[in-house]
Amino acid sequence: MIPDILFFQSDSIPHPLAVLGRVFLLLSLLLAVLWATKSLFWAYLIVGIPYVLSSSIEITNVSILSSFIEAEGLQALRYTTSGEIEEFIGGFRSYVLMSFVVIAIYAYFLYRYRSISLVIKNRTTLILLASLCLLLSCMISTAGVVNSSLYYSGQNLLWMGLKRYYIQRHPFNLYYQIRAVAKSDYQIYRFKEAKESYRFGVQRTIDATSPKIVVFVIGERIRYGNWSLNGYARETSPNLDKIENLISFDEHYSNGNVTYTSIPLMITQATPQTYGEIYAQKTIIPLFKEAGYETHWISNQNVFEYLGNEKESDFTYELFRTRAGDIGLIPAFDSVVRNNPSRNKLIVINMVGGHGRVPSRFRVFSPNSGDGYTPVSRENAPILVNDYDNMILLQDYVLSELIHLTDKQGVSAVLLFAPDHGSNLFDDGTNLFAYGSAHPTEKETHIPLFIWGSHDFVEGNEKFSNLRNHKNLLTTNNDIFSTLADLANIQYESFVRQKSIADSSYVEPSSRFVYVHNEVMEFKR
Numbered sequence: 001m002i003p004d005i006l007f008f009q010s011d012s013i014p015h016p017l018a019v020l021g022r023v024f025l026l027l028s029l030l031l032a033v034l035w036a037t038k039s040l041f042w043a044y045l046i047v048g049i050p051y052v053l054s055s056s057i058e059i060t061n062v063s064i065l066s067s068f069i070e071a072e073g074l075q076a077l078r079y080t081t082s083g084e085i086e087e088f089i090g091g092f093r094s095y096v097l098m099s100f101v102v103i104a105i106y107a108y109f110l111y112r113y114r115s116i117s118l119v120i121k122n123r124t125t126l127i128l129l130a131s132l133c134l135l136l137s138c139m140i141s142t143a144g145v146v147n148s149s150l151y152y153s154g155q156n157l158l159w160m161g162l163k164r165y166y167i168q169r170h171p172f173n174l175y176y177q178i179r180a181v182a183k184s185d186y187q188i189y190r191f192k193e194a195k196e197s198y199r200f201g202v203q204r205t206i207d208a209t210s211p212k213i214v215v216f217v218i219g220e221r222i223r224y225g226n227w228s229l230n231g232y233a234r235e236t237s238p239n240l241d242k243i244e245n246l247i248s249f250d251e252h253y254s255n256g257n258v259t260y261t262s263i264p265l266m267i268t269q270a271t272p273q274t275y276g277e278i279y280a281q282k283t284i285i286p287l288f289k290e291a292g293y294e295t296h297w298i299s300n301q302n303v304f305e306y307l308g309n310e311k312e313s314d315f316t317y318e319l320f321r322t323r324a325g326d327i328g329l330i331p332a333f334d335s336v337v338r339n340n341p342s343r344n345k346l347i348v349i350n351m352v353g354g355h356g357r358v359p360s361r362f363r364v365f366s367p368n369s370g371d372g373y374t375p376v377s378r379e380n381a382p383i384l385v386n387d388y389d390n391m392i393l394l395q396d397y398v399l400s401e402l403i404h405l406t407d408k409q410g411v412s413a414v415l416l417f418a419p420d421h422g423s424n425l426f427d428d429g430t431n432l433f434a435y436g437s438a439h440p441t442e443k444e445t446h447i448p449l450f451i452w453g454s455h456d457f458v459e460g461n462e463k464f465s466n467l468r469n470h471k472n473l474l475t476t477n478n479d480i481f482s483t484l485a486d487l488a489n490i491q492y493e494s495f496v497r498q499k500s501i502a503d504s505s506y507v508e509p510s511s512r513f514v515y516v517h518n519e520v521m522e523f524k525r
């Protein structure tokens with residue numbers, strides 16, 4: 001019970017009920033095993049050991065990170081060299097020791113009293129009791145789903161309830177997360193050799209015509225409609241509004257609606273129809289490396305474990321560890337872009353975007369959440385929209401600073417920005433908020449695509465005029481790989497001109513596809 005009690009304050013289920021639900025769950029499990037094995041020893045061993053183990057680990061996690069353990073956390077535990085982890089383990093030590101003591105005591109008593117037998121007179125009563133306990137526990141968690149932001153997620157509520165209130169919670173969560181890590185590890189392992197030996201077969205490497213600096217910025221939870229640059233009534237992008245040689249595409253869409261499927265689709269050649277390729281092929285970073293670029297990845301969100309690609313770039317900056325938010329990208333980028341000016345550079349930036357904190361000077365639209373937190377509900381929609389728009393103000397500032405710092409180098413340079421997906425904000429009277437719904441809405445997938453070129457890059461460059469001409473065509477994150485390569489004059493075996501938005505022969509697709517929960521969905525224009 002302890003992890004649940006510790007966790008109750010961030011829970012949408014009232015505290016005593018949450019604990020009660022868990023008590024009933026444990027009881028039903030114990031009774032069911034008791035019924036099956038007819039032995040107290042086995043019941044306490046089978047249910048107790050995994051339960052005590054989960055308790056110890058989740059208590060530690062909740063105490064330190066105030067959440068149940070996630071696959072990322074388990075991954076992080078494996079790489080014990082980084083500063084954060086040392087601090088994590090350091091803070092952990094007494095807890096880890098304590099959990100070993102608890103497990104040892106539990107095992108001792110189990111062994112000591114192993115011979116206590118139980119005479120079960122009525123097995124039917126036992127199973128009825130177990131079912132009743134389970135039912136009560138289910139009822140409590142269903143009440144929880146109805147009272148939470150999940151109610152507005154547009155997903156299957158029964159499945160989400162099961163996942164949110166059982167599978168992703170103590171005592172199942174630990175094992176569920178271990179399974180998730182093992183599953184992605186297996187995919188990465190299965191395709192390791194294929195990936196390592198993968199070559200793009202670059203036919204044209206860097207020369208005097210190649211842009212000196214290519215910046216690829218991956219946004220997070222950014223939708224098209226909330227930028228004044230895209231016609232939004234509020235002035236949310238005062239900085240980008242003034243920048244020259246910046247093209248904003250009007251019909252650009254993401255091909256996933258959650259981060260962990262969208263980002264791999266952005267940085268590889270995989271499409272929703274060929275999703276498995278994310279494991280078998282290299283990302284855009286080795287393509288630029290093969291062409292002679294020095295490669296940098298500045299990560300403000302730890303997404304490497306999706307693909308196991310943290311070692312692909314020449315230089316990796318794990319900025320998310322500083323928890324400085326997107327504002328922290330500016331000084332980091334400044335030193336990268338200025339350093340070693342003789343080399344051609346690809347700089348990939350992964351922003352924290354719509355998940356990050358907004359510094360007070362960007363909290364222009366109010367009422368907003370300030371330093372606090374606003375529960376997700378339709379009544380709070382105005383506050384949540386103000387929070388979102390303030391976040392766009394911050395994004396606008398950071399992106400414009402990245403452009404200024406690049407421009408200052410006085411060389412041929414190009415910057416492309418596209419996010420992983422958009423977000424619902426209780427639009428048009430719907431009950432939908434955030435993203436990841438089973439049937440992705442327009443707001444979840446209609447995203448901005450900004451491409452900026454420096455004076456030296458734009459002048460007399462047919463590719464930049466092609467981009468301008470294609471501003472109103474349907475484009476998707478599928479096109480980013482070929483377009484970035486094309487803008488850098490990189491040609492490789494699988495390059496198809498018609499897939500580059502910068503090529504005059506770009507073919508506008510008649511429909512777009514979105515990868516949702518292992519399924520490909522088609523959306524006609």
Ligand SMILES: [Zn+2]
Binds near residue numbers: 420
């Ligand atoms: Zn995302």
